[in-house]
Amino acid sequence: MSSVPTKKYPNAKALPSYIAPSEICVNTTGERIGEGLFAGDNFGAGELIIAAKRPMVASLDTERLIDTCANCYTWTAGESVGSRLYVKEGTKVSACGGCKRFRYCGKQCQKEAWIRGHKYECKALKPVSERELPKAVLATIELLLRKKHGLIEINWWESLCGLDSHISDFSSNGKIRGIELMAMGTADLTGGAFTKEFAAEMYARVLSNSLTLVTPTFDPLGIMMDPTLSRINHSCDPNVYIVMDGAEAAIWTLKPIERDEELYISYIDTTNPYARRQMELKERWFFTCKCSKCEKENTLFEDRWNMEPKKLPAKWKETADVMPEREILVSQLENYVGPTRDDKRVAILQGKAFSMYEDAQNKAEPVIAIKTIEDGMRLCYQSGLWPVVRQPYAAFRDDLIVNMLSVGNFQIAWSQCAKRHRFIDPILYPQEAHPIRVVHIWQMATLALYIASSPVETGHLPPAVDMVLISYHLVQESLARAEKSHGENSAFALSIKRKHTEMFEEMNLKLGPDAMKIVASRMPQQLKYLEEMGTWMVY
Numbered sequence: 001m002s003s004v005p006t007k008k009y010p011n012a013k014a015l016p017s018y019i020a021p022s023e024i025c026v027n028t029t030g031e032r033i034g035e036g037l038f039a040g041d042n043f044g045a046g047e048l049i050i051a052a053k054r055p056m057v058a059s060l061d062t063e064r065l066i067d068t069c070a071n072c073y074t075w076t077a078g079e080s081v082g083s084r085l086y087v088k089e090g091t092k093v094s095a096c097g098g099c100k101r102f103r104y105c106g107k108q109c110q111k112e113a114w115i116r117g118h119k120y121e122c123k124a125l126k127p128v129s130e131r132e133l134p135k136a137v138l139a140t141i142e143l144l145l146r147k148k149h150g151l152i153e154i155n156w157w158e159s160l161c162g163l164d165s166h167i168s169d170f171s172s173n174g175k176i177r178g179i180e181l182m183a184m185g186t187a188d189l190t191g192g193a194f195t196k197e198f199a200a201e202m203y204a205r206v207l208s209n210s211l212t213l214v215t216p217t218f219d220p221l222g223i224m225m226d227p228t229l230s231r232i233n234h235s236c237d238p239n240v241y242i243v244m245d246g247a248e249a250a251i252w253t254l255k256p257i258e259r260d261e262e263l264y265i266s267y268i269d270t271t272n273p274y275a276r277r278q279m280e281l282k283e284r285w286f287f288t289c290k291c292s293k294c295e296k297e298n299t300l301f302e303d304r305w306n307m308e309p310k311k312l313p314a315k316w317k318e319t320a321d322v323m324p325e326r327e328i329l330v331s332q333l334e335n336y337v338g339p340t341r342d343d344k345r346v347a348i349l350q351g352k353a354f355s356m357y358e359d360a361q362n363k364a365e366p367v368i369a370i371k372t373i374e375d376g377m378r379l380c381y382q383s384g385l386w387p388v389v390r391q392p393y394a395a396f397r398d399d400l401i402v403n404m405l406s407v408g409n410f411q412i413a414w415s416q417c418a419k420r421h422r423f424i425d426p427i428l429y430p431q432e433a434h435p436i437r438v439v440h441i442w443q444m445a446t447l448a449l450y451i452a453s454s455p456v457e458t459g460h461l462p463p464a465v466d467m468v469l470i471s472y473h474l475v476q477e478s479l480a481r482a483e484k485s486h487g488e489n490s491a492f493a494l495s496i497k498r499k500h501t502e503m504f505e506e507m508n509l510k511l512g513p514d515a516m517k518i519v520a521s522r523m524p525q526q527l528k529y530l531e532e533m534g535t536w537m538v539y
């Protein structure tokens with residue numbers, strides 16, 4: 001990983017981080033039983049700690065293999081608003097002529113992947129080009145083949161193998177048989193250079209140590225694993241974030257960090273209630289989280305309801321009592337609210353809301369997903385139980401925005417964005433330069449601009465609203481924050497900068513030499529409208 005100042009990161013520190021026994025991975029007697037990544041220097045909030053040119057291995061989701069470059073991870077078909085601007089117009093991917101599985105956006109990317117190890121992988125995968133292989137299997141095959149052909153330095157390999165495979169945990173949870181079956185095929189495809197036991201161990205290591213590979217706007221693309229990045233432990237109150245810029249993975253601080261402090265990312269959605277976070281971490285990563293937030297158990301805002309369970313309106317008590325899935329929902333520990341009958345009713349409603357959320361995520365058709373999401377949001381709103389920031393109410397809204405954009409309903413998408421911007425993001429992501437908050441602002445800026453240029457969409461707005469000015473404000477806001485969330489020279493920040501310059505020039509052309517004075521005088525009223533728009537949606 002890069003540890004010296006470069007043109008892209010002129011302020012990078014010389015010794016930014018190091019691996020040492022973790023403070024959080026301890027057994028019942030307090031003995032440190034795992035490693036973690038620590039700060040090698042003092043850092044302020046919104047600073048780069050370290051950047052890796054690329055993670056050691058990454059593997060795309062099956063659906064992304066057809067539209068994403070397997071070398072630089074450019075998602076050519078990316079639909080999320082704002083994510084298109086940093087993808088060069090006309091970028092396409094073409095399949096490798098040999099294995100037909102991986103696609104590249106150009107000769108250079110294909111060459112880089114070939115040298116990194118695809119020349120061996122291509123030959124191994126060619127006979128099975130028709131077979132769908134899970135991303136973790138593909139990552140394991142790549143790692144084993146690169147090792148077999150001497151393409152991974154010994155110290156990196158040893159560091160990678162130092163990550164716990166959690167084989168015994170997979171034996172306890174009954175998933176070991178599936179792992180062994182997959183590993184048999186994997187060992188065969190690597191030409192018998194590794195035993196099936198070793199292949200199983202490596203596959204289990206990939207399953208339990210990989211992180212999500214994402215675009216700069218946090219759209220998931222697949223998984224990645226790396227001896228340094230995968231050493232970072234989890235906290236529900238993380239102090240760092242991994243931000244991608246193409247294939248580059250960089251660790252940015254969310255808060256000030258002192259030298260020798262342990263670095264923590266979040267493995268899960270930390271805005272979920274306590275019991276749900278604990279279950280997810282236990283199931284997928286085999287640990288009980290004892291981070292500063294989990295120490296406070298269910299006392300924080302993530303676990304707050306709008307009313308005490310006993311005050312739940314009679315209609316909703318009855319709804320919970322007659323719900324066909326009530327027995328299952330109340331037995332799921334992640335829904336636990338408390339021991340009384342009313343607590344259990346609330347647990348049933350909460351379980352139902354989360355199961356509707358998962359349901360909506362599995363719907364391929366946006367129109368059908370929207371129906372489930374709206375039903376879920378109505379449950380949260382009409383029961384009177386959910387504050388807007390409590391999950392899955394807030395997550396429903398995120399998905400509603402994405403799906404409304406897919407079906408071209410920009411009016412609802414915009415109003416929901418305005419609500420999220422005003423009432424939700426400042427609570428869920430309190431740091432001004434939290435990367436998710438910055439991405440949301442940028443997405444709103446591009447949506448506002450689109451609405452301003454479309455007469456049909458502008459039709460529903462009061463005539464005094466100037467969406468170009470609102471967009472300009474959001475572009476400025478995202479630009480200032482992106483320098484601290486993604487880096488001023490990242491493709492993300494550069495595309496915002498380009499848009500900012502373009503808008504600045506257009507305004508000067510239209511309004512003349514006093515353009516910026518005019519903009520400044522009109523802006524306060526437009527920002528009032530933006531705030532008001534946050535109250536347009538009932539739920």
Ligand SMILES: C[S@@+](CC[C@H](N)C(=O)[O-])C[C@H]1O[C@@H](n2cnc3c(N)ncnc32)[C@H](O)[C@@H]1O
Nearest residue numbers: 024025034035163164209230231233234285287
């Ligand atoms: C990606 S690895 C992190 C590096 C790992 N600690 C090591 O020593 O290699 C994930 C594993 O680290 C441990 N871990 C991560 N965060 C933890 C936490 N907050 N509390 C306890 N264990 C944690 C768990 O064993 C988890 O499966």
